[in-house]
Every structure is written in structure tokens, then in C-alpha cells.
Amino acid sequence: MSAVYGGVEGGGTHSKAVLVSAEGHILAETDGPCTNHWLVGVDNCINGINDMVQRAKIKAGLDPDTPVCSLGMSLSGGEQKAAIQKLIDDMRERYPKLSQSYFITTDAIGAMATASDYGGIVVISGTGSNCKLVNPDGTQVGCGGWGHMMGDEGSAYWISHLAIKTVFDARDNLVTSPHDINYVKKAMEEYFQVSDLMGMLPHLYRIFQKSHFAGFCRKLAEGGSAGDALCQHVFTEAGKALARHIVAVLPRVHQDLFSGELGLPVLCVGSVWRSWELMKSGFTQVLSEAQAHGYGHFQKYSLLTLRQSSALGGAKMGAQNAGASLPLDYSANINVFFSHTFNQ
């Protein structure tokens, strides 16, 4: 077959695979479950990836026994070198017909590669959260991305946890809730199918599934949209938390990134951004405060979303790593959903 390049986006809940032609056209896309190897283990991770890519080959009318030229994977949890090398080695050994070459990067870098070759800030908020600044010279500065035990601020996990913790603390009289807890308590009992707080313990420990726990966030978004004040509160806090990640990397942003038409480009990835309207007040407040306290050259920012899976950026980087250059139409891959210019 003519040259075909594979890409994978691996998230904490869902994953995607894409096959791209040498001209940059998408030949096929497939979906799969969580492929974060920290969450599901190496075996489930590489099985899931192989399954998605092989199904994509068949969907594109290709021979599944012929390896693609390269497979570029944009994985949540794809940060640690030794772990990445093990994933690649295992894939090579177990699935020799999958791909000729392999490349793994993080979900943040894969997303950025889908949106631009000039850089910007990526803020991921899906099951977990993460932030990465990519400067025009390619240098990277990260903030967060340590998982739910040491971070994930502003993620679906974190939002779910904050709401549930507020219910526990109110029950204990340990911290007074800023708003009535009844909606959240009821929604929690329904979502987790429990009748009291004690019933939550298995969901926190024995049968804890980060992705399922984080899924409660959707119910909170519904509550927020319907007007529940506590639901709205946790999303406002999430907006603040995500904005704080941007403030954390602000001192390291190359000044050229401030001066484009969009101002500082912030690529927003992950399902939590669908609740932007609920997060907006907290998010804009934190950035405005930071700007007012000493970032005079920070005049404007724009929030972008991807119209394509970051599997596409993964495919581009995988091809690049194998010596090929995939032409991507970046402007077709992004969508600007919010812009803000600070008052002078």
C-alpha cells in the first residue's frame, strides 16, 4: 500500500486512533477505552492500542497484516522515559504487524502538534488535568499532570472529588458548605447507587475507578446548568484551578507567543471544557489578577479547541520521527471559542 501513518490519542477514559495518508488526509478513525498505562497497566494499554489501529486498517480497506509506516501516540501518562520505552518494546514484540516505527509523546504535546507548529499553552482537563507550555523554539514547561493523588486540579476527577468532599465535610460539621448540599448529595447517591456516605467507601477504595469517579462530573455539570449553586461553585473553582496552571507557566512564555493576532493561544483539551460557561468567571478572574500583578505585555488571550482528535498530531509527530512530513491544515483543526483583551 502507499504510505500510511497511524496516530493514537490515549485518554483516561476514551481513546482514539487515526490513519493518515502521506498527503495528510484522514483514512479512518476508531475509538477505544482508556489507554493510560498508569491506570490500566501496560498490557491493557498496548492491547487497546493494537486493537484500535488494526480495526482502523480494516475500516480503511487496508491489509491488517501490513504494518503502517509509523505509529505516533499522544498518551495521557506518556511522560516517563523508561515507561515509554517499555511500552514501545512490548508493542514491537507482541504486535510485529502493527507498525514499522513507534513514537510516544504526552497528550498535551500531541494536542499542540494538532493545533499548531508554533506553540502555545495546552491545558488539558478531562479525567485528569495537565498543562504544558510549548514555546516557538520547541522548549517545554509543564505544570501538573501528576495524577489524582498529587494534582489533577480542575479535572473531572477533581471536580467530582471537591463536590463529594463538600458533602462529607458538611455531614461531619468539619467545614461549612458555601451552598446547600442537597442536590449534590442526591446526585451522588444516584450516580454511585448508594444510600449514605458509608456506601461511598468502596467507590473510593476497593472498587475505585478513576474514570467512573470522574464521570460524576457530568451530573454536576447538569446541576450547574440547571442552577444549583454548589454545582456552579465547584466549576468556578475548577476554572480558577485551571487558570492557575497557566499563571504558573506565564513567566516562561516566550514573548512572541503574546504578540499574535489571538494574543496568548491557550489550547483547551478534554471534556471538562464543555462546561466552559460554568468555569468562565473563576478562570477569567485568576488570569485578570495575574495580568494586573506584573504581566504588562500580556494583553490578550484566546481559548482554542481542537476540531480533530490529537491522534492527528500524534500521527504527525510519529511520521516526523520516521523521517516523513505530514502536511496538516492547522487552521482547519482549531476553533477559537473565547477571546479576552485586558483593560489598559
Add this chain to the structure above:
Amino acid sequence: MSAVYGGVEGGGTHSKAVLVSAEGHILAETDGPCTNHWLVGVDNCINGINDMVQRAKIKAGLDPDTPVCSLGMSLSGGEQKAAIQKLIDDMRERYPKLSQSYFITTDAIGAMATASDYGGIVVISGTGSNCKLVNPDGTQVGCGGWGHMMGDEGSAYWISHLAIKTVFDARDNLVTSPHDINYVKKAMEEYFQVSDLMGMLPHLYRIFQKSHFAGFCRKLAEGGSAGDALCQHVFTEAGKALARHIVAVLPRVHQDLFSGELGLPVLCVGSVWRSWELMKSGFTQVLSEAQAHGYGHFQKYSLLTLRQSSALGGAKMGAQNAGASLPLDYSANINVFFSHTFNQ
């Protein structure tokens, strides 16, 4: 043999068993590992308990094939009724020679039963944390005790986590540390045998062991005693957190508990209390603020420790449940290590 009553204290890191005569004399004591069934599973929990009690029988010169009259267990994680019943059923079936009857209560209630039959407030801070008010009429009010995913404020786990999170946040420029992080960072790298923050990820996820993670608290206590400001800070915060548990139950304290010679008796259980000097300023500050804001009848409090394992209180309650009354000399079981009378 003459009547022998067994007691168990099950913690998140260590456990103890005790055999007591009908006259309340201790016949033998043994140690064992963590028996929190949430942490180690039901099988390990009941195996550990059986092993400790059987060894105690041998140590006391008793026939291990003769069941004790009753086995009263004071277990961290011993709160949920269905889970407790399963533990008892499994023990009965698997170890018919262990005991004639079984009784399980929480670590907090077992500790209180060791110290007094009049009530007070128990504040546990070991691997995890928990607080329980027991009123003279036997009514109980709890705060905390939900484990590390939803609480454990002021525990060894929480102190370790707070210190490590401070290092992560400083590295990320997400939150500025109130003090220099170098001592804590070095101690962390040594304790966990890692060379950077990325190396901590397995310790937080794949090979996470709550008890090992919480064990880092000991290094922080050493640092605090040696004068490191960040170590001192996390213990001050722990003191505040533990005091907030007391404030949470204060509105429900029966007024008779305020009026004894010791003032409000607070029974302090768990290894973190060994670092009382480091926690004192935060702890006393929170209680003084609460007293000043509307608890006029709260004039004095005293902090007590147990001189005996709360396995003894467990044995007492197990015997009680089986219709026997063990005479305990409470004054010999406790030690007052701090008293404070508020300024009028």
C-alpha cells in the same frame, strides 16, 4: 481453662492482641501487621488476627485449640455494619478454635473503652485519622475517618502528602512554598529512593502502600525537631486539622463532659501524637479560637494518652457483649500529657 477474654487493636500499620483474665489481668500480648480490611482485604485481616491471638494463647501457656470466651476487636476501618458482619462470619467459619463469640468496634471506641466508661473525645492520628465523641449516655458523634481519599486530615498520611505536595507545587510554580523545600525534597528522595519527582509516581499509584507512604512522616518529624521550617509548618497544619475535628463535634458534647477535673477529656491515640510539641501551636490556636467564638462553658481541656493498647478496651467490650464484665483500672490506663485552661 478459666475464662479468658481476647482483645485486638487493628491499625493501618501495626496491630496488637491481648488476652485478659476474668479479673482484668493481662495474660499475654502479641504484635502483628496492618489489619485494616479496607487496606489489606478481608483475608489478610482475619489471618492476621487469628495469627496474633493464637500466638498469644501459646505465650500465655494456654491450649491454642481451646477458643477464648470472647474476642473483642477494636479495628481501624471497623465502621460499616455489613463489612463487620462479613469479617465475623468468615472468622467463625475459618477459625472455629479462635473464640466462642466475636465483637467488632472501631479503633476510636475501643480506645475510649480502654480509658474510661464515662466518655470523652477520641482523636486518632496514626496512619489515618479519625475523631469520635462519646457522651456519658453512650451516644456517639463522629468526624472524619473516611480514609486517605476523603479525609485523614492531620494523619501521618496527610502530613506526608502535604509535605510532598508542597515540593511538587513549588517545582511547578503552582503554589509558592511558605518555606525552603530542600530538606523535605532530599528526605523524600532518600526515603522513597527516587532521584526526581517523576520517580514518585509509582509510589503514588502502582506500588502505593498507604502505610509506607505515611511512614515518611517520621522523617518529617525528625526534620521538624532539627529545626526545618517546612517540616515544622506541616505539623502545625496537622495540629490545626486535628483540633478542627474536635471543634466539629463540640456542639454535640454533653455539658457534663466539660465539668470534670480535667475539663473536656481528649484521648489522643496514634503515633503522630508523639510529635505533639510540633503540633501544639496549631492545635491550641484552633481550640482557643473556637472557645472564644461561643463556647463559654468550655473552660478547660486535657489531652490524654493510653498506657495500654486499646486491644484492652476491645477485650472489655467483647466480654460485655458476651455477658461478662471485666474490671479495668482506668486511672492506670491513661496519662495526662497536656492541660489548658482558657483565659477568662
